[in-house]
Amino acid sequence: MFSSLKEQPADKILQLMQLFKEDPRDTKIDLGVGVYKNAEGVTPVMRAVKAAEKRIWEEQTTKSYVGLPGDPEFGDAMVSLVLGDSVDRGQVAAAATPGGTGAVRQAFELIRMANPDARVFVSNPTWPNHVSILKYLGMPMVEYRYFDNETGGVDFDGMMADLEGVKKGDIVLLHGCCHNPTGANLNITEWQAVVDLLNRTGAIPMIDIAYQGFGDGLEEDAAATRLVASSVPETLIAASCSKNFGVYRERTGILMAVSQDAGLNKLTQGSLNYLNRQNYSFPPDHGARVVSTILHDPQLRADWAAELEDVRLSMLGLREQLAGELQRLSGSDRFAFLAQHRGMFSRLGTSPEMVERLRAEHAIYMVGDSRMNIAGLNKTTVPILAKAIIDVGI
Incomplete structure (x- = not known):
């Protein structure tokens, strides 16, 4: 063999x-x-991470499995960090994943399960693993123009012209902030134009946000994701804690599925749980518990935010x-x-x-x-x- x-x-x-x-x-x-x-x-290793790990070591009483979507406190903390109050928590299904890459993979799996014919539009260029995973899964992919080599900025006219080709049910993969590999980002006016296009065409946004806090600040870097999630019927969000918490090797990420129809939350959450079960059963917990410990403790959170700044x-x-x-x-x-x-x-x-x-x-x-x-x-x-x-x- x-x-x-x-x-x-x-x-x-x-x-x-x-x-x-x-x-x-x-x-x-x-x-x-x-x-x-x-x-x-x-x-x-960030100061707050060391302090959280010490607390976990002292207080944790079990290494038993967490639930299929991970620790609920981690889910709540990350939904709040990324989405703030832009959507109601009851509109968000969420599942912990092995890193942001795991969240991206699970998002693609969910898309394929819901609509095998969906095309995924990706920026040219994008993070190479986006393309690699899509090719491995055999999912149809379409590139849209993004980076202008002459100006070093976004080719927004080219991007919008290419996205005019999306159809209802297609996926538009976007970088929430700090575009990888270019570093060139849309401004908020351009993001609103993307939202308008999504609503007009019926395409569904998938946002990869791996660098929140590395660009213009924690709140500022989440603004585009919050705008999209609060403005279109459905949004997928793959978030990573590797960079902003420095927990690369702990493989800490989360996939969120936002729907304006809160009645779909139970169905969507069940699908996320099912996909976790098929791929790795229960997600890893140590990094997620470190993150939730920091985000739920005002003193640790303040120290983490200061070091991140x-x-x-x-x-x-x-x-x-x-x-x-x-x-x-x-x-x-x-x-x-x-x-x-x-x-x-x-x-x-x-x-x-x-x-x-x-x-x-x-x-x-x-x-x-x-x-x-x-x-x-x-x-x-x-x-x-x-x-x-x-x-x-x-």
């Missing part, structure tokens, strides 16, 4: 990590892997430093878009050949589509990156 298996394509980011590891140059800079790093190059401001500072250094070296403001992007990532909008030159000539590692992890920089390495970008002629 095993001999009939086919070789699977290698993950480009994992390949990049291996190349970086093997590079003997002391000056090498890793801008590929998508994790937050502080100025010392460490992905730290420090992280956000650090990345904004690096963006502004990089844009300023590039302006100084190039004598132009053509890289000003880097300061306008939000989240961990930015896309330079250059060719794979230029990216390869950055690696070969300057030991700077970024994904071939020119996505770079801003959090992989520090104040010392920003000038090095800026000079390399100018030297290779980007």
Whole structure:
């Protein structure tokens, strides 16, 4: 049986990590892997997370299974964090998942179960795993224009023109904030235009929100998701705690299904429970319990929010430093878009050949589509990156 298996394509980011590891140059800079790093190059455990884990260790009396949708307190806390008071809790079915990736996978499974003919419209570019999972599941997929390489912003006219092709029951996959891999986001006026299109066509939004708090702030980053969820008949939301709580390896995520018809909640919740049962039975709990402990404790929540704000401001500072250094070296403001992007990532909008030159000539590692992890920089390495970008002629 095993001999009939086919070789699977290698993950480009994992390949990049291996190349970086093997590079003997002391000056090498890793801008590929998508994790937050502080100025010392460490992905730290947040203070509130350590305090919550200590409390759980001291107080927890069992490691028995949680329910199929996970701990209800986690569900309530995450629905409140993401959606605030934009919708009633009774309109939201929710199930804990192994990370944001698990939430995305379960959302696609739910779509396929409800409407096997639904097409999923994805931005070009999008997070590569969106496309990989859709292809693996054999679900029809359509790309819509999103990033403008010339301006470094959103090609909104192209996006809307392409979304005119959606039909009732199709899915439009959107990034709630901090678009991955580009860092370019819609403004609230553009989000309203998307909502109007969804309501006019009958297409259903699916929002992947993996970086709440990394862009303009916890509330600000949730504004678009809240607008959509409160304005259209049905919305799917895949949320991750990996980045904003720093619990990457705990695989903590949640899938929410919002319906303006609260009468559908029981049916939808049962379907989410069923899908969890088929895929992994009961979801992992440790990370979810850490998150719910923090969000339900005013002191821990305040400390977490303060540390998250420090992280956000650090990345904004690096963006502004990089844009300023590039302006100084190039004598132009053509890289000003880097300061306008939000989240961990930015896309330079250059060719794979230029990216390869950055690696070969300057030991700077970024994904071939020119996505770079801003959090992989520090104040010392920003000038090095800026000079390399100018030297290779980007």
